[in-house]
Amino acid sequence: MRFASYILAGAALLAAVPTMAAGSKTTARGEAKLAEALDGRTAGKPVRCINLRDIRSSTIYDGTAIVYRTNGNTLYVNRPKIGAGSLDRNDVLVTKTVSTQLCNIDTIQLFDINARMQTGFVGLGDFVPYAKPAKTASR
Numbered sequence: 001m002r003f004a005s006y007i008l009a010g011a012a013l014l015a016a017v018p019t020m021a022a023g024s025k026t027t028a029r030g031e032a033k034l035a036e037a038l039d040g041r042t043a044g045k046p047v048r049c050i051n052l053r054d055i056r057s058s059t060i061y062d063g064t065a066i067v068y069r070t071n072g073n074t075l076y077v078n079r080p081k082i083g084a085g086s087l088d089r090n091d092v093l094v095t096k097t098v099s100t101q102l103c104n105i106d107t108i109q110l111f112d113i114n115a116r117m118q119t120g121f122v123g124l125g126d127f128v129p130y131a132k133p134a135k136t137a138s139r
Contacts, residue, residue: 027085030064034077037067038130041075046126049103050076060089068102068127075130078104082123086110091119102127 037059054070061067063085068076080087081104091110095102103124110120 027063030062030087034061034064034067037061038075038077041130041132044129044131046128047076048126049101050127052097052100052102055102058093060087060091060093062089063087066093066108066122066124073132076127077130078127079125080108080122081125082107083120084122086120087122088112088119090114 050068050070055068056071057069059067059069064087065077065079065084066087068078070076088110090113092113094109094111095106096109097103097106104126106124108122108124109118110122111117112119
């Protein structure tokens with residue numbers, strides 16, 4: 001009986017290997033797309049919260065981060081502390097907050113657009129602002 005347990009455990013481990021590799025490819029694509037979106041921007045000091053009223057849109061980068069576009073020219077990048085690998089650009093973010101801010105202690109549910117079912121959740125991390133450098137006047 002013990003031998004059968006070892007075989008089942010080994011089979012489960014081998015079955016997980018392609019999944020891990022596929023997840024890293026997804027994350028690598030997400031990182032590349034995120035780098036492209038942040039090109040020419042400078043990272044600022046991370047903040048714990050951003051005002052909900054200032055958020056204009058959000059974009060999911062597969063397996064990597066959520067980017068919040070706010071009033072003005074700043075993008076806030078959030079790399080979730082929990083569940084970042086489950087981020088998928090085909091998901092909808094469902095956020096329930098109890099204040100006027102979205103903070104690093106909040107969680108977000110992920111719902112698949114097509115299946116209309118919950119696919120996971122993420123626990124937000126700090127928000128890193130990325131702004132375009134101010135243009136200097138030329139002489």
